[in-house]
Amino acid sequence: MGLMQLFKFKGGVKPATNKAQSVTLPIAKAPLPSVVAVPLHQSIGGTPRPLVQVGDKVLKGQMIGEADGWISAAVHAPTSGTVREVGMYAAAHPSGLLTDCVVIEPDGEDRWIERQSVDYKTLTPEQVRELLRDMGVVGLGGAVFPSHAKTQASRSVPMEELVINGAECEPYITCDDLLMRERAAEVVKGIAIFRDLLQPKKVLIGIEDNKPEAAAAMAQAVQAAGEDFQVVSVPTLYPAGGAKQLIRVLTGKEVPANKRSTDMGVQCFNVATAYTAWRALGHGEPVISRLVTLTGNVAEPRNYEVLIGTPMDELLAIAGPKADTDGIIMGGPMMGFLVPEAKAPVVKATNCLIAHSPALFPPKAPEMPCIRCGSCAQVCPHELQPFEMYWFARAKNFGKTQEYNIFDCIECGCCSFVCPSRIPLVQYFRFAKSEIWARERDKKAADGAKTRFEFKQLRDEREKQEKAEKLAKAAAAQAAKKAAEAAAAAAAEGGAPAEAAAAPAAQSPEEAAAAAKKAAIAAAMERAKAQRAQAQPQNTDDLAPAQQQEVADIEARRARLRDIAKTELAHPEAHPAEAAPAAPADDGQTPKN
Amino acid sequence: MLIAIAIMALGAVVLGAALGFASVKFKVDGDPLVDKIEAILPQTQCGQCGYPGCKPYAEAIAKGEADINLCPPGGAEGVGKLADLLGREAKPLDGVEKPPQVALIDENTCIGCTLCIQACPVDAIVGAAKQMHTIVESLCTGCELCLPPCPVECITMEPIQETVDTWKWKYPVVELKRVA
Numbered sequence: 001m002g003l004m005q006l007f008k009f010k011g012g013v014k015p016a017t018n019k020a021q022s023v024t025l026p027i028a029k030a031p032l033p034s035v036v037a038v039p040l041h042q043s044i045g046g047t048p049r050p051l052v053q054v055g056d057k058v059l060k061g062q063m064i065g066e067a068d069g070w071i072s073a074a075v076h077a078p079t080s081g082t083v084r085e086v087g088m089y090a091a092a093h094p095s096g097l098l099t100d101c102v103v104i105e106p107d108g109e110d111r112w113i114e115r116q117s118v119d120y121k122t123l124t125p126e127q128v129r130e131l132l133r134d135m136g137v138v139g140l141g142g143a144v145f146p147s148h149a150k151t152q153a154s155r156s157v158p159m160e161e162l163v164i165n166g167a168e169c170e171p172y173i174t175c176d177d178l179l180m181r182e183r184a185a186e187v188v189k190g191i192a193i194f195r196d197l198l199q200p201k202k203v204l205i206g207i208e209d210n211k212p213e214a215a216a217a218m219a220q221a222v223q224a225a226g227e228d229f230q231v232v233s234v235p236t237l238y239p240a241g242g243a244k245q246l247i248r249v250l251t252g253k254e255v256p257a258n259k260r261s262t263d264m265g266v267q268c269f270n271v272a273t274a275y276t277a278w279r280a281l282g283h284g285e286p287v288i289s290r291l292v293t294l295t296g297n298v299a300e301p302r303n304y305e306v307l308i309g310t311p312m313d314e315l316l317a318i319a320g321p322k323a324d325t326d327g328i329i330m331g332g333p334m335m336g337f338l339v340p341e342a343k344a345p346v347v348k349a350t351n352c353l354i355a356h357s358p359a360l361f362p363p364k365a366p367e368m369p370c371i372r373c374g375s376c377a378q379v380c381p382h383e384l385q386p387f388e389m390y391w392f393a394r395a396k397n398f399g400k401t402q403e404y405n406i407f408d409c410i411e412c413g414c415c416s417f418v419c420p421s422r423i424p425l426v427q428y429f430r431f432a433k434s435e436i437w438a439r440e441r442d443k444k445a446a447d448g449a450k451t452r453f454e455f456k457q458l459r460d461e462r463e464k465q466e467k468a469e470k471l472a473k474a475a476a477a478q479a480a481k482k483a484a485e486a487a488a489a490a491a492a493e494g495g496a497p498a499e500a501a502a503a504p505a506a507q508s509p510e511e512a513a514a515a516a517k518k519a520a521i522a523a524a525m526e527r528a529k530a531q532r533a534q535a536q537p538q539n540t541d542d543l544a545p546a547q548q549q550e551v552a553d554i555e556a557r558r559a560r561l562r563d564i565a566k567t568e569l570a571h572p573e574a575h576p577a578e579a580a581p582a583a584p585a586d587d588g589q590t591p592k593n
Numbered sequence: 594m595l596i597a598i599a600i601m602a603l604g605a606v607v608l609g610a611a612l613g614f615a616s617v618k619f620k621v622d623g624d625p626l627v628d629k630i631e632a633i634l635p636q637t638q639c640g641q642c643g644y645p646g647c648k649p650y651a652e653a654i655a656k657g658e659a660d661i662n663l664c665p666p667g668g669a670e671g672v673g674k675l676a677d678l679l680g681r682e683a684k685p686l687d688g689v690e691k692p693p694q695v696a697l698i699d700e701n702t703c704i705g706c707t708l709c710i711q712a713c714p715v716d717a718i719v720g721a722a723k724q725m726h727t728i729v730e731s732l733c734t735g736c737e738l739c740l741p742p743c744p745v746e747c748i749t750m751e752p753i754q755e756t757v758d759t760w761k762w763k764y765p766v767v768e769l770k771r772v773a
Contacts, residue, residue: 041757091757093757093760094762095755095757095760097755097756097757097760098757099756099757367765396764424765427762427765428765430762431761431762431763431764431765433762434760434761434762435761437761438759438761441759442635445636445731445734446634446635446636447636448732449636449637449638449715449732449734450631450636450638450647452715452716452717452732453636453638453646453647453714453715455716456714456715456716457646
C-alpha cells in the first residue's frame with residue numbers, strides 16, 4: 001500500500017454499514033436449486049438469441065443465448081439438465097413484469113461441458129474480446145455492461161490508469177469483500193487480463209478502508225504474482241464505489257457527462273468482473289454463478305456462490321429468514337429495490353439479497369413539503385441540485401429537469417437519505433427519467449410514422465403517374481405491333497395495304513396509332529376474306545343438277561340474310577346487343593382500363 | 594426644403610431596399626405554426642379528426658378551421674399541449690381515448706387480398722397477393738384503417754402490453770391522511 005495522494009469527490013454520506021454480520025463466515029456454495037430460470041437479457045445492449053428449445057438436454061456452461069451484436073454478452077446454462085421452457089418468466093426487476101427466460105430443470109449431476117483454458121497471451125486482443133463476450137463476462141458491480149466492449153483504449157488519448165473497483169460502498173453488501181479475502185490471487189490474474197488489453201501506465205485497486213482484510217489479501221496476492229498494481233485504501237464514504245467517484249478519488253480526474261472515461265485515459269472494472277474474466281479465460285468457465293450476500297432479517301447472514309437463475313425465495317431460505325420477513329430487497333438499502341415477485345431469478349447484477357422486515361426498515365413517515373434547505377445539494381456526489389430537479393419532476397416539467405442535468409443522476413440515494421422532509425427524491429428522479437425516455441420513444445415512433453406516411457403518399461402519386469405512362473406506352477407498342485403484323489399479313493397476301501400500313505410507323509405516336517388501327521382493320525378484313533375463300537366447300541365439283549340447285553338456294557338465302565344484316569348494321573341503335581360483335585377488328589386494340 | 598425631401602426619399606429607398614433584401618434572404622418556407630402543431634400530433638395518420646392525415650389537420654388548426662380537440666390518439670394531453678401552443682382554452686376530447694394498441698392479422702384467416710396493405714398509411718403491413726400478410730408491430734400506429742377493408746375480418750386490435758423495457762417508474766404517490 002503505497003503512499004499516494006488521494007482526491008475527494010463532493011458530497012457523500014455515511015450510512016450505517018451493516019457489513020459485519022455477513023463477513024464472519026466464509027463463502028459457501030449454495031445447493032442446487034429445484035429449477036433455474038436464466039433471463040436471456042442480462043447485460044446492457046442486445047438481447048441474446050436463444051440457442052435451445054424445449055426438451056433439449058443442456059450441460060453446465062453450455063451457451064444457451066448467443067450475443068446479439070457487439071454490445072451484448074452470451075448467457076449459459078448454470079447447471080446440467082433439461083430445458084423446460086423458453087419463454088416469459090418473472091424478472092428481477094422493480095416492475096414485476098415477465099421477461100424472456102430459459103427455464104432449466106436440473107438433473108442433479110451438475111455435469112460440465114468440456115472446459116478449455118486458453119493462454120490469452122497467444123491470442124490477438126480482438127480474439128480475447130470475442131472470447132470474453134462469448135463467455136458472458138459483464139460488469140458485476142451492478143451496471144452489467146459487457147466488459148469486452150470496455151477493453152479498448154481511446155484512439156486519441158493514451159491509457160493512463162486502470163482503476164479496479166473494490167470499494168463496495170453500499171451498506172450490507174460484502175460479496176466483493178469476501179471475494180478479495182478468499183480469491184485474491186484469481187482477481188489479480190483477471191486484473192492482468194484487463195491490463196494486457198488496455199496497456200495502462202498504472203493499475204490502481206481501490207478498496208474502502210473499512211475492509212483491511214481484503215486490502216491485505218489483495219496486496220499479498222499482487223506481490224505474490226509479481227505485479228506492480230497499487231492497492232489503495234480509500235476513505236469509507238458512500239458512494240465511493242461509484243465508477244466516477246472512485247476514478248475521482250484515485251486519479252483526481254473528473255469524467256464529464258458526455259464523455260467516456262477512456263477519453264480521459266482511465267478505465268474502471270469491478271473486482272468480481274476481473275475474477276470472472278480470469279475464470280473464463282484461465283479455466284474455460286463462463287459466467288454461470290456469482291457471489292451473493294444473503295443478509296438482513298435472517299438467522300445466518302453469509303455470502304454464497306450462487307448459480308445464475310436460482311429463484312430468490314429458494315436462495316434466501318438457505319440463510320433462514322426470520323418469521324417477520326415480508327419481502328426481499330435486491331441490491332443494497334440505498335440503491336436496491338423490493339423484488340415484487342419472490343420467485344424471480346438471481347441475475348448477473350444480483351450482488352445482495354436483504355430479507356426485509358418492518359423492524360429492520362421501518363416505514364418512512366409521510367413526506368413533508370420541501371423547505372429548500374439545500375442538504376440534498378450538499379451531499380450529491382454529482383454536484384446536482386436535487387431540490388430543483390424534484391420541484392420540476394413533481395410538476396412534470398421534464399424539460400426543466402433535463403436543464404438541471406437529471407441524466408447525470410446516478411440514483412445513489414444520498415439526497416433521499418439526508419432529506420429532513422423525508423421526500424423520496426430518487427423516486428421522483430426515476431419517474432422523470434422514465435417519462436422522458438418514454439416520450440423520446442414515442443417521438444421517434446411518431447417521426448418514423450410521419451416519414452413513412454409521407455413516403456407512401458409520394459409513392460402512390462409516383463405509381464399513379466408511372467402507371468399512366470406505362471399504359472400509354474403499352475398502347476403505342478401494341479398498336480405498332482399490330483401494324484407490323486398487319487403489314488406482314490398483307491405482304492403475305494400480296495395485297496396493296498402493306499405499304500400503307502408500314503409507312504406511318506415513323507410518324508408521331510397518335511398518328512402512328514391511328515394508322516396502325518386502320519392498317520389492323522384492313523388486315524383483319526383481308527384475313528376474313530382469305531378465310532372466307534378458304535371456307536369454300538371442297539366437294540362442289542361433279543355435283544348432280546339437283547344438288548347444284550340446292551346449293552344455289554342456300555347461297556340465295558345467305559345473300560338475303562347478309563342483306564338484312566347490312567341494313568341492321570346501318571341502324572345499330574335498334575339492336576345494340578347484336579350489333580356489337582359485328583366489329584371484331586377493334587377487339588384487343590383498345591386498352592381495357 | 595429640397596434637400597430635406599431628398600434625404601427623406603433617400604432614407605425611404607435605403608430602408609425599402611433593406612426590407613426587400615431581408616424578405617428574400619430570410620424568407621420562411623412553409624408555416625412554422627403548422628410544423629409546431631404537427632410536432633404535437635401523434636402521427637398515427639388515422640383520420641379520426643376528419644382530415645386525411647396529421648398534416649392536413651395541423652393545417653386546418655393553423656387556419657382556424659378545425660378545433661383542437663379532434664385527435665383521440667393524442668388524448669387529453671395532446672389537447673392540453675395544443676391549447677398551450679395556440680393560447681386557446683383546453684377542451685374535453687371529442688372522441689374516446691383508447692390505450693395504445695396495434696393491429697394483429699389472424700394469419701390462418703388471411704386470404705392475401707392486399708386490401709389492408711393499400712389501406713395502411715404507414716406501410717406497416719407486409720405481404721403480397723395471395724400470400725399471407727403480417728403486421729410489423731413496431732411500425733403499426735394502431736390507426737384501425739386496415740379493419741374496414743378486410744373482407745374476411747381477420748384483423749383485430751390488441752392493446753400494447755408493457756414490457757420490462759417500456760415500463761415506467763410511477764409518480765410517487767402522495768398519501769393523504771385524515772388529520773382530525
